[in-house]
Amino acid sequence: MHTFLYGTAWKEEATEHCVGTALAAGFRGIDTANQRKHYYEEGVGRGIAASGIARDELFIQTKFTYSDGQDHRLPFDPSAPIATQVAQSFAKSLEHLGVARIDSLVLHGPSQHSGLGPDDHEAWRAMEALVDQGGVGALGVSNVRADQIEALVAFARIKPTYVQNRCYAKYGWDRDARAVCRKHDITYQGFSLLTANRQVLGNREVQAIAKRYNKTVPQIVFRFAQQVGMLPLTGTTDPQHMHEDLAIRDFQLTRDELTTLESAG
Numbered sequence: 001m002h003t004f005l006y007g008t009a010w011k012e013e014a015t016e017h018c019v020g021t022a023l024a025a026g027f028r029g030i031d032t033a034n035q036r037k038h039y040y041e042e043g044v045g046r047g048i049a050a051s052g053i054a055r056d057e058l059f060i061q062t063k064f065t066y067s068d069g070q071d072h073r074l075p076f077d078p079s080a081p082i083a084t085q086v087a088q089s090f091a092k093s094l095e096h097l098g099v100a101r102i103d104s105l106v107l108h109g110p111s112q113h114s115g116l117g118p119d120d121h122e123a124w125r126a127m128e129a130l131v132d133q134g135g136v137g138a139l140g141v142s143n144v145r146a147d148q149i150e151a152l153v154a155f156a157r158i159k160p161t162y163v164q165n166r167c168y169a170k171y172g173w174d175r176d177a178r179a180v181c182r183k184h185d186i187t188y189q190g191f192s193l194l195t196a197n198r199q200v201l202g203n204r205e206v207q208a209i210a211k212r213y214n215k216t217v218p219q220i221v222f223r224f225a226q227q228v229g230m231l232p233l234t235g236t237t238d239p240q241h242m243h244e245d246l247a248i249r250d251f252q253l254t255r256d257e258l259t260t261l262e263s264a265g
Contacts, residue, residue, distance in 0.1 A: 002029035019047025033063035086126035169265025
């Protein structure tokens, strides 16, 4: 499993170029979604194809998104049952990405704010069927609260391997959700680690840590994320930042430094 994912949201026509640049920089984990409103999955597929990197070297993750999270460019028939929508979306993802299988398929947020609803149960069963058929390696869920993770684990026949959330330092870096993930051996994927945490980037103690290691503050944040058990995502479009994001395996933050980062929000 790769220790860093490249996120492809909000890149539109630049998606293909950004994915190609990220792969050239050394990323081998790609996160996308079949949600044209915020992602351009076809561009991801073209970027992967142009890279020439063997499929078995890549970790490719995409998502099923309910119709209320889509715009008019739906990848499924909105009048069809949820299970059919999942199957149609998945088939389109394979087509867009130019692959025969997906390493991780993520439910792109539950259908309701609290708990899980009938649509979530139907969607998950349809996703489990895709695993049974060999088209999907693992399942995940995004934009969830701790209680929803617990509810999904209790319901699921195939348990979630991944949880992907926007991670806010002011909420203890999503402390409650991460605790449930640890309890159930689920890998927590954190996104918006920089954009959601401007106060951390400007924290003087964090800046001092970066200076001590001769690293950038974003590198310190990403290394912190890895050391506390997260799988971080970055969506940078800057080639230099891509290389910097990956160059964080040559140092180890101390326990005191991790505590500083934990409380920086």
